Amino acid sequence: MKKFLPLLFLILFTGPIGAQTNTYSISFENAVHHEAEIKASFPNLSKDTIGILMSRSSPGRYALHEFAKNVYNFKAKDSKGNSLTITRPNPYQWNVSGHDGTINISYTLFANRGDGTYSQIDETHAHLNIPATFMFVPELIDRNITVDFKVREDLNWKVATQLAKVSGNMYSAPNLHYFMDSPTEISNYSLREFEVGSNNKKQTVQFVLHHNGTETEFDIYWEKVKKIVLAEKDVFGELANYDFGTYTFLACYVPNASGDGMEHRNSTILTDREGLAEGGMEGNIGTVSHEYFHSWNVERIRPKTLEPFNFSEANMSGELWFAEGFTSYYTNLILCRAGIITPNEYVEGLSGTFNYVWNSPARQFFSPIEMSYQAPFVDAATSVDPVNRDNTFISYYSYGSVLGLALDLSLRQKNLNLDDYMKLVWETYGKNESPYTVEDLHKSLNTYAGTDFGDKFFINYIYKSEMPDYAPLFKFVGVDLKQDAAKPFFGASVSIKNDGTGLIESNTTISGPAYMAGLENGDVITSINNTPFKKEQKFTDFMNQFKVGDMLQITFKRFGIEKSTSLILQSDHSYSIHLFEKEGIKPSKDVLTKRMGWLKTE
Missing domain, CATH: 2.60.40.3650 (Immunoglobulin-like)
Structure with missing residues (x-):
C-alpha cells in the first residue's frame, strides 16, 4: 500500500x-x-x-x-x-x-x-x-x-x-x-484547517465535516481536534511528512452512516450516526485521536507483513498488538493530555479494557502475536457459524493497549517513557518508511531500555502470554488497583426476560462456575435455589443475595427440556482502578510529579 x-x-x-x-x-x-x-x-x-x-x-x-x-x-x-x-x-x-x-x-x-x-x-x-x-x-x-x-x-x-x-x-x-x-x-461539507510546524516546514491539517449540525458546533469540535493533533505531534516530536503537505480528516456524522474509523496515508475516514449535538461531540472524539495517531504508527511505522498490501487476499500480521494496540493505548491518554478528559476520567476509564484482558481465559491459547493473526476472522469479518471467541480471543486493540500501559509505567520506573521509545521507532523505521518486524521492535526496546529489560518484556509478554504485575506500576503514579474478593462471580452473561426466565446470552467462561456446572450459551434459567426471577429484575441484583462459596441449585431448560445442576460461586477477579485521591489516599509530591509526567497535566 x-x-x-x-x-x-x-x-x-x-x-x-x-x-x-x-x-x-x-x-x-x-x-x-x-x-x-x-x-x-x-x-x-x-x-x-x-x-x-x-x-x-x-x-x-x-x-x-x-x-x-x-x-x-x-x-x-x-x-x-x-x-x-x-x-x-x-x-x-x-x-x-x-x-x-x-x-x-x-x-x-x-x-x-x-x-x-x-x-x-x-x-x-x-x-x-x-x-x-x-x-x-x-x-x-x-x-x-x-x-x-x-x-x-x-x-x-x-x-x-x-x-x-x-x-x-x-x-x-x-x-x-x-x-x-x-x-x-x-458532499456539501464544511471545512476547517490550520498550519502546523516551523516556518521552513509547515504542513496543513484540515477537517472535512459532512453533518447536519451547526457551524458553531463544528468550531467547538475543531478546537478539540487541533489539541489532539498537537498532543500527538509531541509524542513523536514532529508530524509525519504528508505527500502534498496536507492531512485530511474525512468525517461523516450523519444518520445514514455507520460508526467506524479508518486510517490512510494522508487522511482518515470518521463515520458515525450521531451528530455533534447528539452525543457525537464526546462520543466521536476518541476515534479522531486513534486514527490520527495511525498517521505515524501503521501508516509509516509499518509492519513488514502488510507490505505490499494484497487486494486479492486476507492480510495477516503478527504486529497488530503494536500497530493497533499501542495506538489504542495512546487514544485516551492523548485526550487526557489535551485536556479533553480529566485525569480521573482517564484513569477510571482504564478498568473496562484492563478487566477484559486480565480476566480472559484466551491467554492460555494465544500470545499477543497470535491474537494479531486472528484479524482476518474478526476485523469486520462475517460468518454464520457460532464461534468460541468469548473464551479464545482477546482483541489485539485491547491486549496491546494494556501492554502499552504496562510498558510505559515500567519504563517510567527507570526514568524513561514510552513516548521516547515511540520516537526511536519512528526515527528508525517510520521516518524513512522501512517496514519493521516484531524482532525489530524487540531490538529497539533493548537499545532504548537495555537488553535485560527489553528481553523480559518481549519474552514474557509478547512471545508468551504472561501478564505484568500492575499493582506496583499503578502505585508508582498514584493509582489504586484493587479487587473486591467478597463479590461473587457466576461466570455467564444472563439477561432476565419478560417471562421471568434468565437467558444465558454468550458462551460461559472457561473454568468459571457456570462453565464447570455445565451451563451453556442459550440455556434458559427458570429458577435458582427454587426462586424464580422477577420481571425487569437485573441478574446482578438477584445475585447480590449470595456470597462467594455458596452452592446454588440451578433449574434450566435446554432445547425445551428441563434440567438441573449445582453451581459454586467463585470470587470475582475484576479490578477497580482509581486515583489515590478517590480512595482517600494522599499522594506524595514525588508521586504527583511522576503522574504529571505520565499524563502531561498540571
Whole structure:
C-alpha cells in the first residue's frame, strides 16, 4: 500500500498525463437508489486476455469483503466501440479478450454503507472507499491513474480526498496502491484547517465535516481536534511528512452512516450516526485521536507483513498488538493530555479494557502475536457459524493497549517513557518508511531500555502470554488497583426476560462456575435455589443475595427440556482502578510529579 517514493509525486503531477495512464470516471445520476455509473479505460495493452478485478480487501482492514457482489451491468469495448468477449474465471474477476490494445469498461455499482470500508451513495453524499468502488488490472498497478468525479452540482457537492488535484473535479494517483488508499468524500461539507510546524516546514491539517449540525458546533469540535493533533505531534516530536503537505480528516456524522474509523496515508475516514449535538461531540472524539495517531504508527511505522498490501487476499500480521494496540493505548491518554478528559476520567476509564484482558481465559491459547493473526476472522469479518471467541480471543486493540500501559509505567520506573521509545521507532523505521518486524521492535526496546529489560518484556509478554504485575506500576503514579474478593462471580452473561426466565446470552467462561456446572450459551434459567426471577429484575441484583462459596441449585431448560445442576460461586477477579485521591489516599509530591509526567497535566 505504501510502495512509492514521495519524490515521484512532484514528477508525476507536474507534467501532462501520458499514455501509460489508466482513467476512471464516476457519476451519480441515480444516487437516490444508491447507484453509481463507473467507466474506466486501460490503454496500451499487450496481452490478449486481461483480468479485471474488484478488490477482496481494503487498506486498514484485514478480512475479506468481496466487493464484487455489488457490481452489475458490466460491459467491455475496444477503442472503436466494439464489444469484447467477457468470461468469469472466479466471482471477483472479469476476463476480457479480443481488444485492439485498449479496453474500455463500464459497470453499475450499488453502494449503501457509509463507513471505513464500504461505499455509500445517496442524495446526501457519495462516500467512496476506493477498493469498494473501482475495478483494477493487477498487471497495471504501477501506472498513473486519473479519476473524474462527476459531482451532483444540483446537490452542491464538492470533492475531498488525499488524491492530487489535476483540475476541476479530476484527481490523480501515482499508482494503484496510492489510489486504493485514498478514500473520497463528495458532499456539501464544511471545512476547517490550520498550519502546523516551523516556518521552513509547515504542513496543513484540515477537517472535512459532512453533518447536519451547526457551524458553531463544528468550531467547538475543531478546537478539540487541533489539541489532539498537537498532543500527538509531541509524542513523536514532529508530524509525519504528508505527500502534498496536507492531512485530511474525512468525517461523516450523519444518520445514514455507520460508526467506524479508518486510517490512510494522508487522511482518515470518521463515520458515525450521531451528530455533534447528539452525543457525537464526546462520543466521536476518541476515534479522531486513534486514527490520527495511525498517521505515524501503521501508516509509516509499518509492519513488514502488510507490505505490499494484497487486494486479492486476507492480510495477516503478527504486529497488530503494536500497530493497533499501542495506538489504542495512546487514544485516551492523548485526550487526557489535551485536556479533553480529566485525569480521573482517564484513569477510571482504564478498568473496562484492563478487566477484559486480565480476566480472559484466551491467554492460555494465544500470545499477543497470535491474537494479531486472528484479524482476518474478526476485523469486520462475517460468518454464520457460532464461534468460541468469548473464551479464545482477546482483541489485539485491547491486549496491546494494556501492554502499552504496562510498558510505559515500567519504563517510567527507570526514568524513561514510552513516548521516547515511540520516537526511536519512528526515527528508525517510520521516518524513512522501512517496514519493521516484531524482532525489530524487540531490538529497539533493548537499545532504548537495555537488553535485560527489553528481553523480559518481549519474552514474557509478547512471545508468551504472561501478564505484568500492575499493582506496583499503578502505585508508582498514584493509582489504586484493587479487587473486591467478597463479590461473587457466576461466570455467564444472563439477561432476565419478560417471562421471568434468565437467558444465558454468550458462551460461559472457561473454568468459571457456570462453565464447570455445565451451563451453556442459550440455556434458559427458570429458577435458582427454587426462586424464580422477577420481571425487569437485573441478574446482578438477584445475585447480590449470595456470597462467594455458596452452592446454588440451578433449574434450566435446554432445547425445551428441563434440567438441573449445582453451581459454586467463585470470587470475582475484576479490578477497580482509581486515583489515590478517590480512595482517600494522599499522594506524595514525588508521586504527583511522576503522574504529571505520565499524563502531561498540571
